[in-house]
Amino acid sequence: MATMPTFFRRTQKPAGARPRLERDPYCLRALPQEDVFFYCKKIDNSRLVREPDPKSGGACWSAIGAAAIVLALLTGVLAPSVAGTLAGYKLESLKAEERRLLDERRTLELREAELLSPERLEKLAERQNLVTPKSGQVVRLDGNKPSGAVAMVK
Amino acid sequence: MVERRLIWLAGVVLLWGAAIFSKLITLQVLHHRQYADMARARQELTIDIPAPRGSIFDRAGAPLAMSVPTESVHINPLKVPDLRVASEILSLVLRMDRVELYGRMKNAYDNHRGYLVVKKKIPFEEAQSLRNMRLDWIDIDDESQRHYPNGSLAAHILGGVDFEERGNGGIEKALDAELRGIPGRERLLTDVKRRGIDALLSTEPRPGASLTLTIDERLQFVAERELAAQVAAKNARSGSVVVMDPQNGDILALASFPTYDPNLPPHEGEDPEARANHAISVPFEPGSVFKVITLSAALETTRLTPASMIDCGRGAITLFGRTIHEAHGGYGVIPMADVLKHSSNVGAIRIGMQVGQEHMYEYVRRFGFGQKTGVSLPGESRGRLRPLKIWGKTSLASIAMGQEVSVTTMQLAQAACVVANGGLLVRPRLVLKRGNEKVPAAAPVRVVNPETAITMRQMMEGVVLPGGTGWPEARLEGYSVGGKTGSAQIFDFATKHYTHSYNGSFMGFAPMNNPAIVVVVTLNGTHGTGGFGGRAAAPVFHAVAQEALRVLDVPKDLPDAPPTTVAANPPAAADDDVAIADFGDGPNVLEDGEEEEQGVGGGGSGVWSGSARQSASALRADLLVPDFRGKSMRAVLAEAAARGLTVLPDGSGVARVQYPPAGSTYHQGERIRVRFAR
Numbered sequence: 016m017a018t019m020p021t022f023f024r025r026t027q028k029p030a031g032a033r034p035r036l037e038r039d040p041y042c043l044r045a046l047p048q049e050d051v052f053f054y055c056k057k058i059d060n061s062r063l064v065r066e067p068d069p070k071s072g073g074a075c076w077s078a079i080g081a082a083a084i085v086l087a088l089l090t091g092v093l094a095p096s097v098a099g100t101l102a103g104y105k106l107e108s109l110k111a112e113e114r115r116l117l118d119e120r121r122t123l124e125l126r127e128a129e130l131l132s133p134e135r136l137e138k139l140a141e142r143q144n145l146v147t148p149k150s151g152q153v154v155r156l157d158g159n160k161p162s163g164a165v166a167m168v169k
Numbered sequence: 170m171v172e173r174r175l176i177w178l179a180g181v182v183l184l185w186g187a188a189i190f191s192k193l194i195t196l197q198v199l200h201h202r203q204y205a206d207m208a209r210a211r212q213e214l215t216i217d218i219p220a221p222r223g224s225i226f227d228r229a230g231a232p233l234a235m236s237v238p239t240e241s242v243h244i245n246p247l248k249v250p251d252l253r254v255a256s257e258i259l260s261l262v263l264r265m266d267r268v269e270l271y272g273r274m275k276n277a278y279d280n281h282r283g284y285l286v287v288k289k290k291i292p293f294e295e296a297q298s299l300r301n302m303r304l305d306w307i308d309i310d311d312e313s314q315r316h317y318p319n320g321s322l323a324a325h326i327l328g329g330v331d332f333e334e335r336g337n338g339g340i341e342k343a344l345d346a347e348l349r350g351i352p353g354r355e356r357l358l359t360d361v362k363r364r365g366i367d368a369l370l371s372t373e374p375r376p377g378a379s380l381t382l383t384i385d386e387r388l389q390f391v392a393e394r395e396l397a398a399q400v401a402a403k404n405a406r407s408g409s410v411v412v413m414d415p416q417n418g419d420i421l422a423l424a425s426f427p428t429y430d431p432n433l434p435p436h437e438g439e440d441p442e443a444r445a446n447h448a449i450s451v452p453f454e455p456g457s458v459f460k461v462i463t464l465s466a467a468l469e470t471t472r473l474t475p476a477s478m479i480d481c482g483r484g485a486i487t488l489f490g491r492t493i494h495e496a497h498g499g500y501g502v503i504p505m506a507d508v509l510k511h512s513s514n515v516g517a518i519r520i521g522m523q524v525g526q527e528h529m530y531e532y533v534r535r536f537g538f539g540q541k542t543g544v545s546l547p548g549e550s551r552g553r554l555r556p557l558k559i560w561g562k563t564s565l566a567s568i569a570m571g572q573e574v575s576v577t578t579m580q581l582a583q584a585a586c587v588v589a590n591g592g593l594l595v596r597p598r599l600v601l602k603r604g605n606e607k608v609p610a611a612a613p614v615r616v617v618n619p620e621t622a623i624t625m626r627q628m629m630e631g632v633v634l635p636g637g638t639g640w641p642e643a644r645l646e647g648y649s650v651g652g653k654t655g656s657a658q659i660f661d662f663a664t665k666h667y668t669h670s671y672n673g674s675f676m677g678f679a680p681m682n683n684p685a686i687v688v689v690v691t692l693n694g695t696h697g698t699g700g701f702g703g704r705a706a707a708p709v710f711h712a713v714a715q716e717a718l719r720v721l722d723v724p725k726d727l728p729d730a731p732p733t734t735v736a737a738n739p740p741a742a743a744d745d746d747v748a749i750a751d752f753g754d755g756p757n758v759l760e761d762g763e764e765e766e767q768g769v770g771g772g773g774s775g776v777w778s779g780s781a782r783q784s785a786s787a788l789r790a791d792l793l794v795p796d797f798r799g800k801s802m803r804a805v806l807a808e809a810a811a812r813g814l815t816v817l818p819d820g821s822g823v824a825r826v827q828y829p830p831a832g833s834t835y836h837q838g839e840r841i842r843v844r845f846a847r
Contacts, residue, residue, distance in 0.1 A: 099367070100366055100367075103358070103365070103366040103367040104360075104364065104365070104366060106367075106368075107357070107364070107365030107366065107367075107368070108364075108365075110365075111365075118237070118238040118293075119293075121221070121235065121236070121237045121238065122237050122238075122293075124232065124235065125232070125235055125237050125316050125318055128231065128232040128235070128318035128319070129318040129319075131231070132318055132319040132320065132322070133319065133322065133386060133387060133390035134319065134320065134322070134390065137390075137394075147716070147719075148719070149646065149719075
């Protein structure tokens with residue numbers, strides 16, 4: 016059996032192992048089974064300083080402004096159409112409501128006429144013990160003579 | 170190398186662009202119409218906007234007929250997923266028999282029918298319930314249904330409509346073109362849910378014109394009620410009443426019995442007579458009411474006056490070898506006014522003979538007989554009046570007392586208006602307004618002189634005074650009345666003989682000065698003495714005229730208490746103005762076809778009934794007019810009542826002037842005019 020020290024030493028570098036070299040950052044990844052190493056070009060832009068471009072800012076704002084104008088124009092073009100469509104919905108719904116109310120009114124007028132029919136009123140009068148007034152029983156309190164009266168018997 | 174790749178890439182892009190462009194050309198140019206039509210079919214909806222049928226109102230604006238919207242349900246049986254479930258749903262909502270409905274649906278499905286009407290004219294709530302279910306195999310259509318809210322009131326005037334709301338009788342038929350509206354159409358742009366967005370094209374519906382009739386609903390009801398009651402009481406077959414305004418011809422009421430309910434369609438077993446308008450379509454021999462025409466012609470064309478003495482031959486007259494008798498008793502020589510009052514047939518014949526054939530024919534035509542009145546109702550009969558050239562030897566005698574001529578109740582009313590309004594023939598008018606426009610009345614035509622009309626009125630007043638054939642049934646409380654009774658035997662076409670059934674008529678107007686109404690009543694098929702005009706028709710006149718004068722607020726011209734009879738003389742016996750005519754061989758005028766094709770007929774002898782038997786002493790004046798001058802109205806009326814006299818008071822205060830003067834002979838039925846002043 017392996018001794019404890021040997022077990023713990025398993026994680027240590029084995030003796031005689033070659034020390035890993037410090038990797039060159041510009042060295043590209045080695046090809047397998049190859050001893051050929053490629054290097055990429057060293058470009059050091061750390062000394063370069065980007066200067067602000069006044070025109071690019073203006074162009075950006077111009078683009079934003081143009082987009083906003085286009086959006087506004089589109090809205091202006093489409094909005095009446097949308098409003099018209101919504102108004103059309105409302106209008107048709109109101110027309111249908113108008114027709115329904117007119118129909119309902121006719122139905123109610125019919126019902127009123129049925130309730131006021133002379134036959135029905137006569138039956139109601141009989142139930143209430145009411146009779147048709149005889150001529151002379153009706154007295155006009157306003158004192159007006161009926162039109163065409165030439166002479167009246169008092 | 171690179172350039173070649175770029176060129177290849179450009180070529181591919183170009184080809185792709187060309188392909189897209191050509192597709193665009195195909196869609197938007199070559200197939201433009203096809204796709205536009207498809208879009209339109211999906212996006213647009215064409216709907217018919219129904220136009221309501223015009224309403225009909227009475228003169229006061231009460232609706233007599235109106236259309237209300239309703240809906241009908243129909244389904245596509247081929248789209249129904251489950252017929253049993255569908256029939257259960259529909260029967261539950263529409264309150265129908267499920268088994269029967271399922272049978273119909275199954276039958277339609279088996280026959281590959283894509284349309285089945287489930288129920289028509291459903292209430293709004295049921296339609297809404299079905300809509301809320303949003304089932305694509307159910308369709309609901311808008312329709313219209315005609316209603317007559319007063320039931321059978323004015324049924325013969327209004328008529329009715331069929332299932333397509335086309336008039337099939339009465340005013341509905343006569344003025345159908347005006348009542349029908351013109352439906353509109355709307356093309357609607359819809360969204361995906363078929364909700365309307367915009368109306369692309371619309372034609373507004375034109376509703377039918379509303380009509381205002383001259384009919385008064387209240388008078389119409391009273392006329393129909395009284396007519397129905399009297400027809401039942403007298404066991405008559407049918408009857409009719411016409412109430413007119415004599416000044417302008419307005420028809421205030423037109424009743425016909427039997428009647429029907431226009432809300433109900435014709436059904437099997439229904440009495441076909443119920444749908445006939447007896448007032449305008451069924452002519453009859455008028456009998457004694459026609460004597461009004463005879464006497465009017467006599468006043469116009471001869472020297473006869475109401476006081477002219479006419480020899481009634483003690484109840485018999487011989488003409489061309491044939492002897493004609495009065496039915497009951499007979500009269501001697503009596504004034505012409507009494508010929509009308511007692512309805513003497515022999516007297517009428519004598520008067521007619523003095524008028525002559527030509528004048529008689531002329532005046533019968535002038536009074537509107539033998540031609541249509543022009544009332545706005547279909548099916549009007551012009552009656553029958555034989556052309557003069559085919560009159561027989563006794564035609565003049567027959568026509569003088571109302572035989573050998575057939576008339577309608579409407580024609581009698583029109584003729585009565587001539588006497589009532591001072592001699593003008595006014596055309597009966599039924600339509601007062603079309604929409605908001607008044608319909609002008611036709612210009613009247615002068616028939617007789619005003620003096621003749623006034624004289625006739627006075628003579629006709631005698632008919633409803635004690636001793637007259639219209640007393641006491643036709644008298645009115647508070648109003649003076651003039652009229653004429655008629656009782657004509659009915660001709661049996663099967664046996665070619667006159668029967669003992671009568672057409673009892675009464676033609677009258679009130680009040681005497683400036684008559685406000687004319688009422689003509691006819692009962693057909695009455696029996697016995699109770700079926701004569703004075704007993705059968707006059708009570709209806711009394712009820713209808715009394716109500717009409719009250720409704721129209723016509724000022725009274727008499728005291729309310731009815732005048733008492735003259736105690737010394739018994740009142741007239743039963744109304745005996747029966748015109749019995751059995752001419753035997755000749756054809757009856759009612760059998761005539763076209764007047765021009767008939768030969769001589771209708772002549773021969775006959776037996777007429779006369780008026781009531783009265784003793785000669787009853788006709789003699791045996792009272793002197795008392796002196797009322799200086800007395801108060803109360804005292805005058807009390808004294809007159811005690812003596813059985815009729816007094817017409819005028820003014821207030823103390824009696825100053827009277828006519829006839831005090832001490833003069835009082836004639837039975839005469840009225841004493843007394844003027845009072847302070």
